Amino acid sequence: MVNHRTRLRSLFRLLAGAQMFIAAWGCAQTISLPQSPQVGAKNRVVSLTLHAVNENGKDAFAFEGKTVAPVIRASPGDVLKITYINDLPAKSPESCAINPCMEMTNLHFHGLSVSPGAPQDDVLTMLAKPGQTLHYSVRIPRDHPPGLFWYHTHPHGESHRQVLDGMSGAIVIEGMERYVPEVKGLRERVLVVRGRSIEHDPNAHTLRRDVDIPAHACGGEAEAVEEIFTVNGALRPPIEIAPEERQFWRIVNASADRYLNLQLAGQTFEIVALDGMPLAFHDPKNPTRTADHLLVAPAGRVEAIVTGPSPGAHVSLRTLCVDTGRDGDPNPEMVLADLVPPSSSQSGTDQASEQARAIDSRPPLYKPVNLASLEKTKLNFTVTFTEDKNGFYINGRKFAMDESPMTSARVGTYEHWRIVNRTAELHPFHIHQVHFLAYAENGVQVPHPVWLDTVNVPYDGSVDVILDFTNPIIKGMSVFHCHLLNHEDKGMMAKILFK
Ligand SMILES: [Cu+2]
Numbered sequence: 116m117v118n119h120r121t122r123l124r125s126l127f128r129l130l131a132g133a134q135m136f137i138a139a140w141g142c143a144q145t146i147s148l149p150q151s152p153q154v155g156a157k158n159r160v161v162s163l164t165l166h167a168v169n170e171n172g173k174d175a176f177a178f179e180g181k182t183v184a185p186v187i188r189a190s191p192g193d194v195l196k197i198t199y200i201n202d203l204p205a206k207s208p209e210s211c212a213i214n215p216c217m218e219m220t221n222l223h224f225h226g227l228s229v230s231p232g233a234p235q236d237d238v239l240t241m242l243a244k245p246g247q248t249l250h251y252s253v254r255i256p257r258d259h260p261p262g263l264f265w266y267h268t269h270p271h272g273e274s275h276r277q278v279l280d281g282m283s284g285a286i287v288i289e290g291m292e293r294y295v296p297e298v299k300g301l302r303e304r305v306l307v308v309r310g311r312s313i314e315h316d317p318n319a320h321t322l323r324r325d326v327d328i329p330a331h332a333c334g335g336e337a338e339a340v341e342e343i344f345t346v347n348g349a350l351r352p353p354i355e356i357a358p359e360e361r362q363f364w365r366i367v368n369a370s371a372d373r374y375l376n377l378q379l380a381g382q383t384f385e386i387v388a389l390d391g392m393p394l395a396f397h398d399p400k401n402p403t404r405t406a407d408h409l410l411v412a413p414a415g416r417v418e419a420i421v422t423g424p425s426p427g428a429h430v431s432l433r434t435l436c437v438d439t440g441r442d443g444d445p446n447p448e449m450v451l452a453d454l455v456p457p458s459s460s461q462s463g464t465d466q467a468s469e470q471a472r473a474i475d476s477r478p479p480l481y482k483p484v485n486l487a488s489l490e491k492t493k494l495n496f497t498v499t500f501t502e503d504k505n506g507f508y509i510n511g512r513k514f515a516m517d518e519s520p521m522t523s524a525r526v527g528t529y530e531h532w533r534i535v536n537r538t539a540e541l542h543p544f545h546i547h548q549v550h551f552l553a554y555a556e557n558g559v560q561v562p563h564p565v566w567l568d569t570v571n572v573p574y575d576g577s578v579d580v581i582l583d584f585t586n587p588i589i590k591g592m593s594v595f596h597c598h599l600l601n602h603e604d605k606g607m608m609a610k611i612l613f614k
């Protein structure tokens with residue numbers, strides 16, 4: 116009997132060893148960090164055709180015959196001319212927040228300071244049914260700050276399904292070297308982090324183990340882990356970086372509903388820009404800031420210089436546990452990517468991405484603001500997030516496409532808003548086209564106020580912001596909403612008229 120047990124134990128050990136070997140083999144087989152095709156401007160026009168398709172039961176973008184979302188690269192003053200063709204099937208194989216899925220689609224240019232009117236960043240009147248085509252012509256102002264932005268679909272009621280399936284891509288507005296000259300000489304990496312549902316995946320257990328999700332629960336959430344993260348579409352890819360090499364990483368949290376709390380154990384992020392806004396733009400004396408970890412809300416971006424770990428050190432890009440609250444979704448710690456020393460085979464793709472970068476030699480623009488005087492202005496508007504079993508609300512109202520604006524703002528002004536969260540979970544607040552200074556949390560001034568387009572609002576708490584409505588081209592009807600897209604789909608959105 117003892118012998119039998121011992122034999123069984125050694126058999127298990129052998130099997131476990133084989134499994135580890137297979138896992139290691141699997142890792143070795145993981146191709147290098149995938150690089151998306153890059154589309155740049157010709158004669159100041161970035162021209163491309165995107166298709167919305169359903170492949171293997173999932174919605175996706177298709178570009179030049181492949182299901183891939185290109186990185187769009189533009190300079191201030193360029194025009195994005197995008198033909199967007201809805202090739203989704205009339206009848207969806209999937210389910211949406213508001214069922215059945217209508218298979219409508221459109222594009223939102225998240226964070227860009229552009230017009231909310233058609234044919235630009237308009238998610239209210241521009242909607243394509245299956246078989247229809249949208250023609251976007253988005254003018255990037257000549258004084259637009261450089262940085263990382265992103266595009267994703269935004270049809271009310273089915274945004275969550277489409278973005279969770281991966282309908283998102285990066286937009287780079289060139290010129291960061293005008294604010295932080297060092298980035299000009301650095302290898303750049305655009306990292307699009309997406310959520311991948313494992314809710315109905317038969318390999319969920321293995322996938323959770325592959326990304327090192329700890330067995331113990333994280334935060335107060337009651338539900339099981341339903342999503343893991345991918346980077347440029349790959350699960351836990353290697354990122355090549357030599358010891359002491361400095362690289363410029365541009366990371367977008369393109370997940371539909373999950374937070375990132377980024378960390379490179381033992382290393383720091385030298386932050387250059389947040390939400391597509393160079394820190395120097397409003398604070399020329401402090402163009403970078405160092406952090407050892409950083410919360411990036413769904414839809415948020417961080418652009419930072421990272422340094423390769425010393426030889427032999429095993430460092431991973433990971434997200435730490437985020438406690439999303441009693442009613443929130445589990446958002447556990449996991450590994451996003453592994454930092455590995457360069458092999459010669461990867462250098463070719465990096466050279467290609469270098470060539471696609473346009474260098475902007477114009478002098479930087481700055482817009483310092485007098486924070487002390489802005490904070491003293493009276494409160495113009497309060498946004499209150501609530502939820503119940505029937506839906507999600509802003510100021511007690513559930514969004515409808517045909518409703519009138521909840522508020523208006525005069526173009527040319529700054530406004531002081533408070534975002535109040537009266538629920539037991541986090542919500543990220545986002546307003547289209549406009550950046551705001553998030554300067555207080557739960558009524559207490561934050562140590563380093565920053566300009567953002569998406570901000571986390573703590574559960575049972577609040578955030579105070581100063582919104583910049585001074586750009587004369589941002590005029591017309593627009594929206595603000597929670598960027599957990601299933602909440603937005605279920606009503607946590609409202610219209611605002613910039614007039
Ligand atoms: Cu929400």
